Every structure is written in C-alpha cells, then in structure tokens.
Amino acid sequence: MKTIFFVCFFLLGMLNLQAQKPVRLAVAGITHGHVPWILGRKPLGDIELVGISESNMDLSKRYAERYHLDSKLFYRDLVQMLDAVKPEAVVAFGSIYEHKAVVEACAPRGIHVMVEKPLSTNLADAEQMASLARKHQTLLLTNYETSWYPSIEKAYQLVTDSSTVGTFKKMVVHTGHEGPKEIGVNAEFFNWLTDPVQNGGGALIDFGCYGANLMTYFMKNETPLSVTAVTRQFKPQIYPKVDDEATIVIEYSSAQCIVQASWNWPFSRKDMEVYGDAGYVITENTTDYTVRSRSQKEQKRRITKQELPVYDDPFAYFADLIRGKIKPHPLYSLENNVQVVRILEAARESARTGKTVQLRKK
Known part of the structure; x- marks a missing residue:
C-alpha cells in the first residue's frame, strides 16, 4: 500500500x-x-x-x-x-x-x-x-488581436444573456487601417501581404477574417447560408495585385453579418456593432462600448480586465493551454477558423464572379 x-x-x-x-x-x-x-x-x-x-x-x-x-x-x-x-x-x-x-x-x-x-x-x-x-x-x-478585447467578450455575454439586446439579428464589423504602405510595414511583410498567393488576397483576407471570426463565434460555428462580397482597388498604383477594400455580407437563417474590411480607413479601427430585436451593443475599442435596450437609455461604458479577465498575450494563452491550465477559447478554435476560411474563400469567389456563393440550403 x-x-x-x-x-x-x-x-x-x-x-x-x-x-x-x-x-x-x-x-x-x-x-x-x-x-x-x-x-x-x-x-x-x-x-x-x-x-x-x-x-x-x-x-x-x-x-x-x-x-x-x-x-x-x-x-x-x-x-x-x-x-x-x-x-x-x-x-x-x-x-x-x-x-x-x-x-x-x-x-x-x-x-x-x-x-x-x-x-x-x-x-x-x-x-x-x-x-x-x-x-x-x-x-x-x-x-x-480582437480575441483579447474585453469589450468583445462583454458584447458576447450581453447577446448570450439576451435580456439586453433580445434575439441576436445582425453584426456589423469595421476593421482595417490606412493601408500597409501608409502605416509603414517593413518590406518583407509588404511583399507577401500584397501577394494574391502568399496572402490569399488583400484587405478582404487581412481584415475580413476578423468579422468572419467574430460572427462565427456568435453563431456557435454555424455554417452560413451564403456569402456575397464586393471588392475594390482604390489604390491600384500601390496595390496592383490585390484588393484594398472589401465589403462582405454573410447570411444565416436567423441573422446577418456585414464586414467592412479596408486599407482605406482614415484611421486604424476594429469596432463592432451587434443588434438584437430589443437593443444593441457597439464596441469602440478594447475596453469601451455603448449599450442600449428598450428598458434603458443609451449608456457608454468601459470595462476593465479586472471586471472581465481575458488574456492579452497570445503566448501566455498558448503556454497555459499546452500545460492544461485553461480550456480552449472558441475564438482561437480550429472549428471556428476552418469556418472562417470557408467564408473568406466564398467571399473571394463572390467578388471575382459578381455572384452570391451558396454554402448550404435553407
């Protein structure tokens, strides 16, 4: 013994x-x-x-x-x-x-x-x-980056709770910046970021993935019904091989997501609007968000990491996950991110053909 x-x-x-x-x-x-x-x-x-x-x-x-x-x-x-x-x-x-x-x-x-x-x-x-x-x-x-925004996680909690926004109906995501060259990325990064093979596209891939990732999280990995996308080259002299502007509409049976991904914003932004049939949550940045419902007036709020602890270091998250100290988060998950690539590929095809791409039947 x-x-x-x-x-x-x-x-x-x-x-x-x-x-x-x-x-x-x-x-x-x-x-x-x-x-x-x-x-x-x-x-x-x-x-x-x-x-x-x-x-x-x-x-x-x-x-x-x-x-x-x-x-x-x-x-x-x-x-x-x-x-x-x-x-x-x-x-x-x-x-x-x-x-x-x-x-x-x-x-x-x-x-x-x-x-x-x-x-x-x-x-x-x-x-x-x-x-x-x-x-x-x-x-x-x-x-x-948005995986470790406390404001994103708070919005998810408010939607999941449903008492604030009601039934989730729509998400609008704005992501991007002035452009890779405009913000001064190094030559090695610029060379593949603006290559249609090495990056898969331009702003559509670089920033469209954020919206696809977030909507997939909110929809619990559900495959969309369809994807429609329009891309533009507002600066072909800088980005001749890829798009620098993309608008993606992702349709579900019960909800819709609009992703506006751009290398043409006047300022860098990563913000999100979430609408239900009874209210909304709008995230402005990492910590600030606005909430409104039928039972309360619009309120601007700020959430701290103390109130809602989230990882702000992906390497610490990776290490803790490997050591079994935490459970995996859906935003990082393989299931979510295969779905993200499915959405982006459909968006790229829709932009190329000018047609909506169907992913599954209603």
Whole structure:
C-alpha cells in the first residue's frame, strides 16, 4: 500500500513539475510584421525561446541585432530547426500560405502550432491542416488581436444573456487601417501581404477574417447560408495585385453579418456593432462600448480586465493551454477558423464572379 501511495505521489509530483516548466517554443518564419511581439517579449517564466527558422539571413541578422538574440537560435530551414531543438510548440510568423507547411512539419512530430490570422489562404489547405492536427492530437490555434478585447467578450455575454439586446439579428464589423504602405510595414511583410498567393488576397483576407471570426463565434460555428462580397482597388498604383477594400455580407437563417474590411480607413479601427430585436451593443475599442435596450437609455461604458479577465498575450494563452491550465477559447478554435476560411474563400469567389456563393440550403 505504501508503495502504491509513493508511486502516485511521485507521478503527481512529476506532472506538477511538468506543468510548471516553461514551454519550449520556436518561431517558424519572421517576415510577419507582428513577430517583434515574440522576439522582444520579456522573460515571464512561461515560455523558453529555443529556435527561429528563417530563410532570409539578412532579416535574421537584423532581428538578432535588434533584440540581442544569440545567432545560434537561428536556422535557415524549418525541419532542421525542429529536429535540432525539439520544441513543444511553434508560432508561425511567415506568410499565410506558409502555414500549411508549418503544420505538415510540426503535427507529425507532436508539436503544437499557433498561426497568425487567418488559418489559411484556402479551404482545402485549412481542412488538410485540421486533419493533421486531429490525427496527431496537437493544438492548432489562430491568433487574432480582437480575441483579447474585453469589450468583445462583454458584447458576447450581453447577446448570450439576451435580456439586453433580445434575439441576436445582425453584426456589423469595421476593421482595417490606412493601408500597409501608409502605416509603414517593413518590406518583407509588404511583399507577401500584397501577394494574391502568399496572402490569399488583400484587405478582404487581412481584415475580413476578423468579422468572419467574430460572427462565427456568435453563431456557435454555424455554417452560413451564403456569402456575397464586393471588392475594390482604390489604390491600384500601390496595390496592383490585390484588393484594398472589401465589403462582405454573410447570411444565416436567423441573422446577418456585414464586414467592412479596408486599407482605406482614415484611421486604424476594429469596432463592432451587434443588434438584437430589443437593443444593441457597439464596441469602440478594447475596453469601451455603448449599450442600449428598450428598458434603458443609451449608456457608454468601459470595462476593465479586472471586471472581465481575458488574456492579452497570445503566448501566455498558448503556454497555459499546452500545460492544461485553461480550456480552449472558441475564438482561437480550429472549428471556428476552418469556418472562417470557408467564408473568406466564398467571399473571394463572390467578388471575382459578381455572384452570391451558396454554402448550404435553407
């Protein structure tokens, strides 16, 4: 009996020790403009950066110097890095098209992956990536900035409760900025962000994914009935290969979503309007929102992280999920983000043909 108790105690101790160990994290690609977030992240004890793969050696050298990183962390080849450093998890900061290759390399090795939004440039790749993750029982997450907006989560709670807005009917999402060139993204990021293959499109993909992600969350992963989209090139001299303006209408049997994705806003914005048959919630930014219902006048409110704790660091979220400290959030989920790619692909086809794309029958 004592032996059994000792073994159980030992195993429990080992599991607890594993839960406290930093996650061995590697970076696949560094051409994405958001990569400084991980390269410059201060040590918090939750992750250990063990490797970086990037074929552009000049870019690797620049980032190594900027963030005082050991040159031994850098590898020119992803597979070589994975086999050399054996990470538990990888974050992908290359082009959207390259996400599939990262999952193909990582999933069979049992390595968890988190990519920047969206999951993929096309549905076929997204479904293959999902199949690999499920087969090898690895996490495959998609990171969006809006996933860690307390105002978004508050709006979801108010809609779910239904006592404020009533039955959910419509969402309008505005996302984007003045344009990649206008805001000064680096050349490596600009080159693939404005490429129809590497990014899958322009503003439609870059910012349309936010609205698709949020509406899919509110609709609990339901497949839409149809998608209609119109794209424009207001600045063909800057973005000759892709759209810089997109309006997407996503139809459901009980609700509708309008996504306005743009590289032409006068200012950067990520805001959302949610309407029910008895009221509305409008999020202005990370913390500020406006609510109105038939029983109360319009009120402007601000929610703090203390009132509604949400992760504001995707790497901390990723590490805690790997260590089993939390449950997965629907906005990051594989089910949600395969649906997002399905919507974006339909939107791209609708814009190309000028016709509504049907996804399922009523």
